[in-house]
Amino acid sequence: MTDGRGALDAARVERILARFAAASDRLRVAVVDMAGDPIAVSVGSIGDRVTPDDGLVLEIRCAGGLVGHVVAIGPAIDDPTVVSALDALAAGIGELAEAEDHSLASELAQARLAQRSFVSLRGPAVPGYDLASHYEAAREIGGDFFELFQLQRRRRPVGIVIADVTGKGIGAGMLMAFARPVIHAALDASRGPADALERTNRILVDEIRSGLFITAIAGVLDVTTGRLRMANAGHEPPLLVPGDDGPIGTVEGGGVLLGAFRSLGAPELDVRLRPGDSLVLYTDGVTDAIGPTGERFGEPRLLATIEAARRAPAHDIVAALRDAVAEFRGTVPPADDVTIVVIGRHRA
Amino acid sequence: MALQTTVERVDGRVPITVLALEGELDASNFERVIDEVRGLYDAGDRTLLLDLSGLTFMASSGLVALHGIVLVMHGDQPPDLEGGWSAFHALTDAVGGGGRQAEVQLCGAQPAVTRVLERTGLDRLFLSHPDRATAIAAI
Numbered sequence: 001m002t003d004g005r006g007a008l009d010a011a012r013v014e015r016i017l018a019r020f021a022a023a024s025d026r027l028r029v030a031v032v033d034m035a036g037d038p039i040a041v042s043v044g045s046i047g048d049r050v051t052p053d054d055g056l057v058l059e060i061r062c063a064g065g066l067v068g069h070v071v072a073i074g075p076a077i078d079d080p081t082v083v084s085a086l087d088a089l090a091a092g093i094g095e096l097a098e099a100e101d102h103s104l105a106s107e108l109a110q111a112r113l114a115q116r117s118f119v120s121l122r123g124p125a126v127p128g129y130d131l132a133s134h135y136e137a138a139r140e141i142g143g144d145f146f147e148l149f150q151l152q153r154r155r156r157p158v159g160i161v162i163a164d165v166t167g168k169g170i171g172a173g174m175l176m177a178f179a180r181p182v183i184h185a186a187l188d189a190s191r192g193p194a195d196a197l198e199r200t201n202r203i204l205v206d207e208i209r210s211g212l213f214i215t216a217i218a219g220v221l222d223v224t225t226g227r228l229r230m231a232n233a234g235h236e237p238p239l240l241v242p243g244d245d246g247p248i249g250t251v252e253g254g255g256v257l258l259g260a261f262r263s264l265g266a267p268e269l270d271v272r273l274r275p276g277d278s279l280v281l282y283t284d285g286v287t288d289a290i291g292p293t294g295e296r297f298g299e300p301r302l303l304a305t306i307e308a309a310r311r312a313p314a315h316d317i318v319a320a321l322r323d324a325v326a327e328f329r330g331t332v333p334p335a336d337d338v339t340i341v342v343i344g345r346h347r348a
Numbered sequence: 349m350a351l352q353t354t355v356e357r358v359d360g361r362v363p364i365t366v367l368a369l370e371g372e373l374d375a376s377n378f379e380r381v382i383d384e385v386r387g388l389y390d391a392g393d394r395t396l397l398l399d400l401s402g403l404t405f406m407a408s409s410g411l412v413a414l415h416g417i418v419l420v421m422h423g424d425q426p427p428d429l430e431g432g433w434s435a436f437h438a439l440t441d442a443v444g445g446g447g448r449q450a451e452v453q454l455c456g457a458q459p460a461v462t463r464v465l466e467r468t469g470l471d472r473l474f475l476s477h478p479d480r481a482t483a484i485a486a487i
Binding site: 164166167212213215234235236237254255256257260261284288296335336 | 374375376378405407408409411412415467468469470472
């Protein structure tokens with residue numbers, strides 16, 4: 001039973017959770033109220049005896065009071081990305097409960113939850129490669145998203161997307177929710193990443209009425225050869241970290257951002273990931289992060305952090321960047337979503 | 349973090365309103381800048397020169413501000429969920445045809461800001477001048 005500060009609407013929470021946890025087969029998530037009764041079970045059956053002591057437990061707060069818990073069990077709960085996503089989920093459910101008497105606030109809370117549930121939790125397992133990622137939602141709805149997935153074609157190449165909807169608020173969240181499957185489908189169906197972004201742009205220009213833009217990188221990795229074809233629509237350029245300790249390179253070249261002009265003109269970028277090489281993709285939530293003195297994290301710190309961790313596996317490079325940004329920010333709350341994706345090819 | 353704005357009206361060949369941005373343009377203040385320009389438009393200002401010489405940083409939300417400013421100065425609705433793109437596409441179509449809108453021009457952009465504009469392609473929307481004096485003489 002809740003204590004009256006805000007009821008958790010079981011049906012709505014269940015719908016959200018179903019979408020959320022479908023992203024991972026290594027995770028089961030339940031929401032339990034203060035009496036320990038599950039009000040929603042999203043994936044598998046955690047059973048009706050779940051208590052807040054069972055696994056990873058995150059508090060749901062509403063109007064400052066504790067109204068329930070998100071409980072997750074499964075091997076994925078040690079993954080910092082999963083913890084971060086669940087933390088955002090718990091905060092979002094609390095906002096939903098708090099907002100339910102105010103229709104606009106309720107809509108916003110639902111949009112924020114929907115956005116967070118759309119963000120991929122983890123990429124596919126691909127022999128010979130490490131695909132690692134981190135996503136951290138800002139307090140307000142931001143618009144980052146990324147995807148790592150295997151394309152439906154011969155040799156199952158890996159599709160890679162990282163994107164950032166400019167601006168913030170419900171409009172950014174809605175545009176993100178619209179654009180994400182469009183880019184995914186375009187990448188699956190098109191001749192290559194430049195074509196995929198061009199198709200996405202055409203749809204955005206023709207169909208969407210919003211005052212916001214999207215910067216994005218799409219890529220297709222041939223896992224057999226290590227050939228990575230990419231296209232960049234106004235996004236921060238990817239960083240190539242050679243496995244032989246050569247200098248970190250910037251993969252330059254790109255077109256305009258998505259949705260603004262009728263043609264992108266993004267060239268196809270052709271990179272080869274040799275054994276030991278890593279590719280780092282990120283959104284401006286990393287470089288624009290603000291520390292207590294008002295200083296920005298910036299590119300020099302980004303490069304120095306990668307340099308110090310460059311010989312480590314992709315997951316450790318992601319963790320190093322995540323921790324460096326968190327430490328730099330200190331107690332300053334994140335103003336923008338933070339997304340980091342690292343693709344590392346194993347050494348031969 | 350903070351952003352200061354100052355407004356000055358000068359007479360070139362046409363009356364020019366110079367809006368100088370000083371500090372950092374980011375998610376915390378981009379809407380305020382659009383609002384300020386809306387006030388200028390409502391007061392009758394029709395040619396806007398954005399002096400960016402004191403702007404040390406522009407986040408991607410600054411692009412939304414620039415886009416919104418162009419729309420406002422063209423008498424269109426500012427960006428929101430229901431409006432913005434069609435007017436904007438009319439503008440970008442004009443750009444595709446070789447022209448640039450002249451109602452909002454830039455001067456004094458620092459490398460950090462120029463890089464964001466060039467990377468995202470929004471530089472093609474604006475006539476850009478090295479400094480205020482050159483801009484006023486050219487407008």
